[in-house]
Amino acid sequence: MKHTVPTDNELIEEIKGGRAEALEALVSRYENKVYSLAYRMMGSREDAEDVLQDTFLNVVRSLDGFRSQASFSTWLYRVATNAALTRLRKKNKREKGEGEFIEEVYSVRDAAHSQSKLVDWSDGPAEKLLNEEAQKIMDEAVNELPEIYRVVFVLRDVEGLPASEVAEVLDLSIPAVKSRLHRARLYLRKRLSDYFTGGIS
Amino acid sequence: MDCREILEGLSEYIDEELADRTCREIESHLKHCYNCRVVVNTLRRTVTLYHEAPQHEVPGDVRMRLHKVIRLREESD
Numbered sequence: 001m002k003h004t005v006p007t008d009n010e011l012i013e014e015i016k017g018g019r020a021e022a023l024e025a026l027v028s029r030y031e032n033k034v035y036s037l038a039y040r041m042m043g044s045r046e047d048a049e050d051v052l053q054d055t056f057l058n059v060v061r062s063l064d065g066f067r068s069q070a071s072f073s074t075w076l077y078r079v080a081t082n083a084a085l086t087r088l089r090k091k092n093k094r095e096k097g098e099g100e101f102i103e104e105v106y107s108v109r110d111a112a113h114s115q116s117k118l119v120d121w122s123d124g125p126a127e128k129l130l131n132e133e134a135q136k137i138m139d140e141a142v143n144e145l146p147e148i149y150r151v152v153f154v155l156r157d158v159e160g161l162p163a164s165e166v167a168e169v170l171d172l173s174i175p176a177v178k179s180r181l182h183r184a185r186l187y188l189r190k191r192l193s194d195y196f197t198g199g200i201s
Numbered sequence: 202m203d204c205r206e207i208l209e210g211l212s213e214y215i216d217e218e219l220a221d222r223t224c225r226e227i228e229s230h231l232k233h234c235y236n237c238r239v240v241v242n243t244l245r246r247t248v249t250l251y252h253e254a255p256q257h258e259v260p261g262d263v264r265m266r267l268h269k270v271i272r273l274r275e276e277s278d
Contacts, residue, residue, distance in 0.1 A: 020275055027271060031259050039257035049263045053270050060274055108240060112204040118239040122246035129250055138254060157251050182212035189240070189247040 008072035015063060027056055030073070033159070034080045040154045041084040043143040047091075054083040077161070077169045081151055088147055098146050105186045121196040134195065141191035145184050152177055153184035202226050207237050215245045 006014070006025070014022035031052065038051035058079050066075055096104075111118060121129075128134075142150060155166045156177070167177045207230050213219045214227050231238050259267070 020272070023271065023275065024268065027268065031264060031267060032256065035259040035263070036256045045260070045263070048257070049266070052259070052263065052267055056267060056271055057274055060271060109205050109208055112208060112234075112236045112240055114236070118236045118243075120239045120242055122239075122242035126253070129246070130254060134250075135254055138251065142251075153251075157248055160252065178213060178218075182209075185212055185244055185248060186208075188251070189244045192247050192250070193243055 009068045012063060012066065012068065012072065023060070030076055031056075033073075034076070037077070037080055037154060037159060038084055040139075040142055040158050041081070041147075041150060042087065043139060047087060051080065051084045051087055054087070055080040058083060074165055074168055077155065077159075077165075081155070081169060085147060085151065096144055096146060101146050101149070101187065102183070104190060105183045108186055108190060119193070119197040121193065124196065129196070134192075137191065137195045138188075141188050144191070145187060149180050149184040149187070152180040153188070156181050157185070202230050204230075204234060204237055207231075207234075208240065211241055211244055215241065215248065 006022075008026065008029075011022045011026045011029075015026065034055050035048055035052050038048040038055070039045070042048050042051055055076070059076065062079070066072070142153065145153060151170065152166060152172075155161045155169060156163060161169070163174050163177050163181070166172075166181075167174045170177070172180075207227055210219060210223060210227060214224065219227070231241060
């Protein structure tokens, strides 16, 4: 007998047919992806757990409406980002106002024009750049991004989705995705540069 | 192209999504602009660091509670 790994759509058909093990298998397949997205969006383990549960409960509730010609993972990312954004809107925000954010993003223009030389930390060893403290700074910096920038950055650069899929998940145009991504990256570059060079970025 | 115009296109430049001609213009600017070179290098490194950083995996207790919640939900249907 041939044992092949069932596709997402095969599992979904089994779930619709009432086989509980198929649901367990589908959840196990995607729980790490959803949790990592939720953790990056929310910034804490407790909130990430809430988003994880909201996501899969919403999936169970609306699976009948899922059309099998669509990609399940794109649809799941949409459910998960909606769950995260809903939770974030209920919470007190730690993120920056958009005006302040844009101002900081474009401080890089003045820096690039300036007479003083910027410090290039990019060839530092990975063990230094990814030490525990640096990772904490990286997490904090993502959480400072306004949510419309954070969600694009997390899907594109952390989860590794192509810009076209990010656009589909978020109902945005590809140019809008690219412009938000660019600003998010410039902001994070600035924060990491401040950290790695002690303020001379 | 001046530094401001260069900076606008840097994400597409590092993602290799720009037309050849624009790439060449950026590269010719980068040759003589040290600060823009630093911004490109550190921007690229920022992106790879986030990509290389360990993913947050579901902790065991969180996973158990998730599967329990889903089973309860299934049984109540």
